[in-house]
Amino acid sequence: MTVDADRAVARKAQIFEAAAAVFARLGYHHARMDDVVRAAGVSKGGLYWYFRSKEELATGLVHQMLAHEAEAMRAVMTAGAPAADRLRMVVRAFARELAQNPDRAPLALELLALGRTIPEIRTCFDAHHEQFVEHLAVLLAQLGGPDSPAPGPRARTAALAVAAMIDGMVLRWTLARSPFDLEDALWAAVQVLLRGLRETGPR
Amino acid sequence: MTVDADRAVARKAQIFEAAAAVFARLGYHHARMDDVVRAAGVSKGGLYWYFRSKEELATGLVHQMLAHEAEAMRAVMTAGAPAADRLRMVVRAFARELAQNPDRAPLALELLALGRTIPEIRTCFDAHHEQFVEHLAVLLAQLGGPDSPAPGPRARTAALAVAAMIDGMVLRWTLARSPFDLEDALWAAVQVLLRGLRETGPR
DNA sequence: TCGACACGACCGACCAGTCAGTCGAGTGAG
DNA sequence: CTCACTCGACTGACTGGTCGGTCGTGTCGA
Structure with missing residues (x-):
């Protein structure tokens, strides 16, 4: 599968954490994907690499x-x-x-x-x-x-x-x-x- | 205030009923104001006359x-x-x-x-x-x-x-x-x- | 004639999602 | 060793559709 599956898992976890914080602060609908992106320290494309x-x-x-x-x-x-x-x-x-x-x-x-x-x-x-x-x-x-x-x-x-x-x-x-x-x-x-x-x- | 306050109250009630139905079916965020407008049998302008x-x-x-x-x-x-x-x-x-x-x-x-x-x-x-x-x-x-x-x-x-x-x-x-x-x-x-x-x- | 009420075409901000491209780590032929 | 090539991971400027909201224009009862 992936050469480094651990990295992917870690990345997902990192995004989840950021998403939880952003969604908690702004609410799901008001939260922009760009907000999550910023909070997670990932790029837009990177986020969409892991989540469709x-x-x-x-x-x-x-x-x-x-x-x-x-x-x-x-x-x-x-x-x-x-x-x-x-x-x-x-x-x-x-x-x-x-x-x-x-x-x-x-x-x-x-x-x-x-x-x-x-x-x-x-x-x-x-x-x-x-x-x-x-x-x-x-x-x-x-x-x-x-x-x-x-x-x-x-x-x-x-x-x-x-x-x-x-x-x-x-x-x-x-x-x-x-x-x-x-x-x-x-x-x-x-x-x-x-x-x-x-x-x-x-x- | 209104010449015919009863009419206004009735209209509001009618809009509320429609809004409740639409929100219940589609959920607040997915429901479009146009959906409410259609369901209530009002025009967009009419709706915004009663709700800002x-x-x-x-x-x-x-x-x-x-x-x-x-x-x-x-x-x-x-x-x-x-x-x-x-x-x-x-x-x-x-x-x-x-x-x-x-x-x-x-x-x-x-x-x-x-x-x-x-x-x-x-x-x-x-x-x-x-x-x-x-x-x-x-x-x-x-x-x-x-x-x-x-x-x-x-x-x-x-x-x-x-x-x-x-x-x-x-x-x-x-x-x-x-x-x-x-x-x-x-x-x-x-x-x-x-x-x-x-x-x-x-x- | 006047103003409360109603109409619906239209506007434009906003944002999820896209895409063309970069980067660096493998791979393997010469 | 190295150069050409592959591939997965990642980037961020850009776009196109979608709606919340507006506005110019009726209508009608008093």
């Missing part, structure tokens, strides 16, 4: 971001720790990630909305969400305690609720004028949800 | 949609029914609204994302969210039962969680490839949340 179009750049960026997140999730899932602790780690990972670069959340929101126009982005988010719920369901089933949701459909329903809770709280945090402590609020809410989930008898 | 720019049209649309929703919320709040029933009504209103026109949710998501570029939209959503949480807090405090969250900060925190739950579930529903029954899932999740909220002793 602006949409492909955005799609690639989504892939990269979600892959990164999936990687983190997989790491948590395979960590040798009690399920309760691993759940806590998931929440903390979200909060830390967003606290460190607050631009990420609005960027993700915009890319998500972009899914309406670019089907592949939608598909990508879709698959990612599906897998996230799947992971959560496993985690919840492993929680232990006699009344933790049983594996199977019940755990999946519970996982959907937890996932929605996380999404919603992150969304609120993203949009809030006076940002609250995301980790605290998120963890508290998830705990409340779990408490409600226990004690759930038939139906 | 595309952004102002979008902003107006956001105002109108949120005002409509706020209206519905106020109606629920002042309804003469037990708090539990009113909460149920809120959930049902969401589910029905979205079931009736499934295009609304993605449209709202896109407009929300547009808030990154158009500050007034962001402000508008912000105020709306704030008020929504406020209403929910009142509702939760009125829920009755000895352990319903007390009015004040505690109710507000609880309300934030409930609001996030609703947002998140709607988001999941919006993006899900195989849409589930939103009303069921939402109500179940809210109930779980409330159950967890009860029994919450000090801290």
Whole structure:
């Protein structure tokens, strides 16, 4: 294939980083390819050597971001720790990630909305969400305690609720004028949800 | 001001309706003003008589949609029914609204994302969210039962969680490839949340 | 007759994408 | 060793289509 594939990978990464920053600052539609070019320290032609179009750049960026997140999730899932602790780690990972670069959340929101126009982005988010719920369901089933949701459909329903809770709280945090402590609020809410989930008898 | 203010209001409403449909179908950025013009049965000049720019049209649309929703919320709040029933009504209103026109949710998501570029939209959503949480807090405090969250900060925190739950579930529903029954899932999740909220002793 | 309202052809800024060309690292025949 | 040639990577000035917005011109009710 390429003589030096590593170079290509590095170049792509460099462009992704620049694109993320530019898209985060200006928003996808207002960002000019020339802006990305400038930020990445590449030429216009160089950019188009690696990406066929602006949409492909955005799609690639989504892939990269979600892959990164999936990687983190997989790491948590395979960590040798009690399920309760691993759940806590998931929440903390979200909060830390967003606290460190607050631009990420609005960027993700915009890319998500972009899914309406670019089907592949939608598909990508879709698959990612599906897998996230799947992971959560496993985690919840492993929680232990006699009344933790049983594996199977019940755990999946519970996982959907937890996932929605996380999404919603992150969304609120993203949009809030006076940002609250995301980790605290998120963890508290998830705990409340779990408490409600226990004690759930038939139906 | 206008000789016939009613006519102007009607015209605006007609344009809003068309704009909502076009934006929902094509997405804000892909939608051409000419598309809106065609859909609304107005001329370009007519459209620009009422809206100074595309952004102002979008902003107006956001105002109108949120005002409509706020209206519905106020109606629920002042309804003469037990708090539990009113909460149920809120959930049902969401589910029905979205079931009736499934295009609304993605449209709202896109407009929300547009808030990154158009500050007034962001402000508008912000105020709306704030008020929504406020209403929910009142509702939760009125829920009755000895352990319903007390009015004040505690109710507000609880309300934030409930609001996030609703947002998140709607988001999941919006993006899900195989849409589930939103009303069921939402109500179940809210109930779980409330159950967890009860029994919450000090801290 | 007047002015609010409506019309739609037209303008021109803007920007994604192109393309003709440069550069430097291989390759291999003589 | 070297010269002629290939090829992948990269450059940046340029273009052509696309729309948001304008403007000169009606129309019609009061």
